[in-house]
Amino acid sequence: MEIPYTVEPRPDTGLYNAKLGIWLFLASEVMLFGALFSTYILLRTGNPNWVQHPMDVPLATLNTMLLISSSVTVVLAWAGLRLKNFAQFRKYGILTLLLAGGFMVIKGFEYSAEFSAGLFPWTDNYMAVYFTMTGLHGLHIVGGMVVIAYLLGPGAKMWETEPERFTNRIEVFGLYWHFVDLVWIFLFPSLYLL
Amino acid sequence: MSVPEETSVESHGHADHGHGEHHEESFIRKYIFSQDHKVIGIQYGLTSLCFLMFGFCLMILMRWQLASPGSAIPWIGNFLGQANAPGGIMLPEFYNQLGAMHGTIMVFLAVVPMIVGAFGNYVVPLQIGAPDMAFPKLNMASYWVYFVGGVIMLVSFFLPGGAANSGWTSYAPLSVIATMGQTAWLIGMVFLITSSLLGSMNIIVTIFQLRAPGMTWMRLPYMVWSQLVTSFLLLLAFPPLEAAGILQLMDRVVGTSFFMPSGLYVSGEVLEYAGGGSVLLWQHLFWFLAHPEVYVLVLPAFGIISEIIANNTRKPLWGYKALVYSGIFLGFMSFIVWAHHMFMTGMGTVISAFFQTTTMIISIPSVVILTALLISLWGGSIRFNTPMLFALAFLPMFGIGGLTGLPLGLAPTDIHLHDTYYVIGHFHYVVAPGTIFGIFAGIYYWFPKITGRQMSETLGKLHFVFSLIFINGIFFPMFLQGLAGVSRRLYDGGMQYSHAAPVLHWNAFMSYAAFGLLAAQLFFIVNFFNSIFRGPKAADNPWDATTLDMAATTSPPMGHGNFEVVPTVYRGPYEYSPPGAEDSFLPQHVAPKEA
Numbered sequence: 001m002e003i004p005y006t007v008e009p010r011p012d013t014g015l016y017n018a019k020l021g022i023w024l025f026l027a028s029e030v031m032l033f034g035a036l037f038s039t040y041i042l043l044r045t046g047n048p049n050w051v052q053h054p055m056d057v058p059l060a061t062l063n064t065m066l067l068i069s070s071s072v073t074v075v076l077a078w079a080g081l082r083l084k085n086f087a088q089f090r091k092y093g094i095l096t097l098l099l100a101g102g103f104m105v106i107k108g109f110e111y112s113a114e115f116s117a118g119l120f121p122w123t124d125n126y127m128a129v130y131f132t133m134t135g136l137h138g139l140h141i142v143g144g145m146v147v148i149a150y151l152l153g154p155g156a157k158m159w160e161t162e163p164e165r166f167t168n169r170i171e172v173f174g175l176y177w178h179f180v181d182l183v184w185i186f187l188f189p190s191l192y193l194l
Numbered sequence: 195m196s197v198p199e200e201t202s203v204e205s206h207g208h209a210d211h212g213h214g215e216h217h218e219e220s221f222i223r224k225y226i227f228s229q230d231h232k233v234i235g236i237q238y239g240l241t242s243l244c245f246l247m248f249g250f251c252l253m254i255l256m257r258w259q260l261a262s263p264g265s266a267i268p269w270i271g272n273f274l275g276q277a278n279a280p281g282g283i284m285l286p287e288f289y290n291q292l293g294a295m296h297g298t299i300m301v302f303l304a305v306v307p308m309i310v311g312a313f314g315n316y317v318v319p320l321q322i323g324a325p326d327m328a329f330p331k332l333n334m335a336s337y338w339v340y341f342v343g344g345v346i347m348l349v350s351f352f353l354p355g356g357a358a359n360s361g362w363t364s365y366a367p368l369s370v371i372a373t374m375g376q377t378a379w380l381i382g383m384v385f386l387i388t389s390s391l392l393g394s395m396n397i398i399v400t401i402f403q404l405r406a407p408g409m410t411w412m413r414l415p416y417m418v419w420s421q422l423v424t425s426f427l428l429l430l431a432f433p434p435l436e437a438a439g440i441l442q443l444m445d446r447v448v449g450t451s452f453f454m455p456s457g458l459y460v461s462g463e464v465l466e467y468a469g470g471g472s473v474l475l476w477q478h479l480f481w482f483l484a485h486p487e488v489y490v491l492v493l494p495a496f497g498i499i500s501e502i503i504a505n506n507t508r509k510p511l512w513g514y515k516a517l518v519y520s521g522i523f524l525g526f527m528s529f530i531v532w533a534h535h536m537f538m539t540g541m542g543t544v545i546s547a548f549f550q551t552t553t554m555i556i557s558i559p560s561v562v563i564l565t566a567l568l569i570s571l572w573g574g575s576i577r578f579n580t581p582m583l584f585a586l587a588f589l590p591m592f593g594i595g596g597l598t599g600l601p602l603g604l605a606p607t608d609i610h611l612h613d614t615y616y617v618i619g620h621f622h623y624v625v626a627p628g629t630i631f632g633i634f635a636g637i638y639y640w641f642p643k644i645t646g647r648q649m650s651e652t653l654g655k656l657h658f659v660f661s662l663i664f665i666n667g668i669f670f671p672m673f674l675q676g677l678a679g680v681s682r683r684l685y686d687g688g689m690q691y692s693h694a695a696p697v698l699h700w701n702a703f704m705s706y707a708a709f710g711l712l713a714a715q716l717f718f719i720v721n722f723f724n725s726i727f728r729g730p731k732a733a734d735n736p737w738d739a740t741t742l743d744m745a746a747t748t749s750p751p752m753g754h755g756n757f758e759v760v761p762t763v764y765r766g767p768y769e770y771s772p773p774g775a776e777d778s779f780l781p782q783h784v785a786p787k788e789a
Contacts, residue, residue: 039452125471
């Protein structure tokens with residue numbers, strides 16, 4: 001017997017399995033990052049000698065723009081598949097991958113600038129929070145890049161055999177990607193601006 | 195060791211029913227890297243039973259030390275190594291390792307994988323009429339990630355300095371400056387958390403998406419409800435511990451100071467940390483997981499007990515809806531009671547007052563559940579078989595565990611009892627004769643379904659009687675010691691404290707009871723293996739049950755897809771002794787007769 005609702009949504013929940021799965025996964029991710037943000041708040045408010053080092057706000061703003069754009073392109077990639085336009089999916093999928101890669105490269109420049117300024121995770125707790133949270137977020141970006149690269153490369157064969165299922169995969173990836181963007185939208189002001 | 199019985203499980207399936215479409219699958223695909231929820235459930239079950247035994251043996255070593263501090267452990271002492279027990283005499287450092295790893299292994303590697311991994315995996319898809327879990331590959335991954343986490347925990351005993359030794363709670367800053375075993379503990383925990391995340395996602399999606407036609411929410415067996423709430427707890431409570439684990443790993447490996455306060459002196463020297471961290475932060479993050487974890491341990495046991503009580507009283511559960519709503523409410527509340535573990539940390543009376551109020555509130559749904567199960571017995575003609583005996587014993591045992599928790603939930607009384615043996619007695623009553631009795635009840639109940647063979651009732655009853663006597667012999671004296679003020683972490687059992695002297699004689703008594711409990715498990719082990727190979731063939735519905743797992747499948751259930759056809763559900767889960775019907779029970783999937 002086949003497992004039902006792998007592709008088409010179940011009528012009473014309105015979801016196919018993977019979509020509910022990714023929402024639950026994202027709920028647990030909210031708790032993960034929620035705990036880290038709570039840590040940040042608690043440590044910062046509890047420490048009278050807290051030092052907020054000046055960060056490279058222009059570069060981070062550029063990075064924010066890159067990630068927001070990639071959120072748009074991933075939707076356009078999914079829309080391409082919905083319109084049965086594989087070329088559009090390809091174009092915007094690759095663009096998403098490039099934007100994510102650009103984000104990581106800029107992040108790398110930021111890190112190396114901080115290291116050369118003598119700011120390391122063990123310097124103080126602001127730097128510890130900064131490196132831990134942006135590092136974990138960076139890992140999420142890299143994870144997303146691996147997935148979209150797979151879906152653009154060998155994974156794209158599924159478009160020939162099961163187009164609907166492949167479209168769903170892009171949608172599920174898109175949901176994850178929006179979440180990763182959203183985490184950055186919180187990280188940017190709380191680490192760089194406040 | 196585990197392969198023969200799995201082989202026999204499948205081979206009966208073939209011999210009896212011959213569903214042969216999957217003959218081409220290799221041995222490895224079928225038994226090792228299987229994607230069938232039933233095989234994965236059995237894998238979880240056998241692995242966690244091994245860990246249950248291993249964790250128990252760690253405690254047997256500790257009990258030897260407590261009964262006769264400083265005397266050589268006979269025979270086994272020779273194998274513990276010079277670093278741990280020179281001449282067979284246990285060192286305090288080794289005692290601490292045993293304590294930390296006993297807790298870790300029992301909670302994260304034995305009981306949760308058993309009650310969620312094994313029972314959740316095996317029973318939930320069958321009870322809701324699903325062909326498998328929603329994500330079979332993810333299911334396989336979650337077992338193997340758990341397995342790797344377990345191996346890391348075991349290997350940590352052989353690291354220099356041994357395994358983690360800062361308690362299962364790993365309180366900072368002690369854990370941050372502890373030996374290398376703590377790093378292994380943290381890495382192992384990250385694996386276990388990932389595994390439970392994958393598993394709980396899978397169970398939730400399965401219950402939401404794969405219910406058979408007609409299986410509405412209020413027709414779900416209570417077992418399924420309890421697994422659903424439990425999975426939400428695992429999904430949402432574990433990530434903060436993962437975050438905490440990452441932060442502690444950063445502290446230990448990279449040298450950050452999330453949990454390291456400024457100017458911390460250890461052995462007369464200031465540590466080289468930037469400082470400014472908060473030791474209380476670890477406790478908050480840890481208990482934010484670890485209190486919902488208590489309900490992760492106990493809710494599925496409620497589920498198992500409910501199935502068995504309804505089945506063996508031959509009447510519907512009393513207050514099914516109250517049970518469901520209480521379970522959900524319990525799940526919500528369990529997220530806002532964690533700081534009752536921290537009354538002694540000086541977090542302030544306002545916060546203490548809040549958490550003691552929520553703690554008193556959460557006892558209400560627990561009492562509702564226990565009362566509903568108790569009233570379910572009333573007026574039933576009870577069949578006293580082995581699963582039912584364990585289920586019946588669960589009620590008062592969990593009751594003792596729950597009631598002794600009230601003085602711990604109230605800040606003023608907790609000040610006296612905190613960190614004493616009273617606490618140990620309290621939560622062991624909840625988990626050992628509570629949850630582990632629930633696990634045994636479940637094993638005896640589903641064994642004929644899983645293997646197609648019956649277990650011996652005589653051996654089962656002997657196992658039950660001796661377990662019940664000895665387990666109370668271990669844990670009840672802990673209340674007496676705890677009320678006298680004996681601290682829980684002393685490796686000599688409290689010999690150096692004069693206030694402990696009047697209750698110290700209990701140490702030997704409790705240890706003999708623990709050895710007796712170990713011996714009583716032989717009945718189970720013999721019964722288990724003997725029944726797998728030589729037990730009498732079980733009927734397809736061995737207990738005349740109404741739920742789909744028992745009534746609509748063969749024993750054991752067929753390999754792929756579980757059911758010949760997708761069952762349609764016509765009624766609630768516990769239609770026992772329906773008025774006017776010929777049979778004593780009406781299975782959920784049997785169509786009503788035409789009027």
